[in-house]
Amino acid sequence: MDKNLKRMATMHRMQVTGLELFYKNGYYNTSIDDILKSLSLSKGAFYYHFQSKEDFFVSIVQNLIVRKVYSMLIEPIEGKENPFVVIEKCFENALETAEHNEMDYGFILSNFISEFNRRNALISKYLMDIYKVWEVNLVSILQKGKSDGYVDRHVDSEGIATYLISSYMGVRTLMVQGNCRNLRYKYMQQLRHYFNSLTVREIV
Template sequence: MDKNLKRMATMHRMQVKGLELFYQNGYYNTSVDDILKSLSLSKGAFYHHFQSKEDFFISIIQNLIVQKVYSMLIEPIEKCDNPFRALESCFDNALETAQYNEMDYGFILSNFMTEFNRRNTEISNYLRDIYKVWEVNLVTTLQRAKTDGYLERHVDSEAVATYLISSYIGIRTLMVEGNCKALRYQYMQQLKTYFKSIEHSTLVS
């Protein structure tokens, strides 16, 4: 009984450190030994808990990456009054976190999507699923915004979601190069400009 707890604890330690190093150096550029060395664990321990490096990464996706995306980008906009203000503060908070994170290496989801694209179909699919959930959630929010009178009815919700996701992926990619503060400010400013053009005009100000 106690053993199961220890098992979970060790696995979790490996996953957390694994994600940290994969995120920093990339999956293919991080060896299992790198992770083990920084945890003072052995090969035996690793392959006792996980079938392979790939299996290990999949467990990381399902246990850690899903959660991160949920808590950062999905949950904050589910419970919203004015959806546009909710989206703005959600995105701004995410960028703020990145800005003050000394160890920011970009948007975790898009980084891995890029790295595994067409190189590992299974992992790509897991990542795609997360992205799809995010997208569906945005579309739902925008649809609700229409019925609630916040969004012009003629606007294509899916197109807006795509455009939002695109711009977010892009700004996070740019922010790793530095000058985050200015980039964040510029991005938020233009995001608001864009929102103004699709918001239901009678409700603005």
Template sequence: MDQKLKSELTKQNIVDKAFILFYENGYKSTSINDVMRASKMSKGAFYHHYQNKDQLGLEVIQSKVQKRVYEGMIQPLTKKGNSIDILKTTFIKRIKSFLDYEKQHGCPLNNLINEIGDFERSYQNALKNIVEHWKKTLVDLVEKGKMEDEIKKDVSSEAVAVYLISAFEGIRGMRKLYDNDIIIDQYIAGVSLFLDQLKK
């Protein structure tokens, strides 16, 4: 196998295992030794790719978490169609699709924001960049909805974006406290009502 490809596959393996450990156990509770054990890497192999846990954490945010948010919550907002329908599909259908595992562990982005969002400037910036990209895409969709007479003109696009992100991230965190989906059903009812009130 080509050495460059082998190196990339090794890095990917480390990042994949670190993401799972951070997600299940928390960033601060996961040690480099935990990651080495899970990825079956020697200390030398690990440190060949990453100087420290901070560097690995950034890689997890920028590759795994960012990709997950983009594919699940940002890219769907760019599809063609009625803006209210797109918002409902993204913020309601998505939450219905989560497996019990994902409900029990919450949102990786939200977990990291709560655990290390104020821990290190580089982490703060990496997490903030994801949120800002999400927010901008939402604002663009709401503005499009206004132009196409689907959403009331006097609605603040920024306020809608921040509210929807906050509600979605909040319910992902709250669901970890429950052993059923009643709280999610209540979120769905509330978000549906909110989105219906945006209609022109």
């Protein structure tokens, strides 16, 4: 572990810069040379640490994307009280991050899922696995919400989870072209509408 410190540090630097450029320009539109130039490193350094461009990207997924999705989209809603309140807050947070042009990992996910679709099965699989964890997590807190009396027992938790992720990914796609503040506001408003229709009513 100790002796690997330098190795780890360099690899991490490469991964961080790599993700930044892949996110900005797309995987197929970013060359390894681009990454190395912005790090003042050479080809030799890259192929010393990684076997290929694909292997490099997989390591980025596993070391950066997975962890961020967990800390931003999964942990904040785990085991909390009212699912709708906590999901709303989480999405609001994530969209605010996006609005300030920082990297929003929910979107990074959908962005790369699109780019690698039908082009790289291995990477697609890794990305879809993350998405599935997100989905499963949403489903389970919705189920818990039912027994806690927050969520109407007649609704389909899986359907809600799918719908939530879909709408989130979609609005992020639209936000890339600016007008973010307005989009975010409108989106959150409609999300509340939707949640409202799924909430348990006190005697109907």
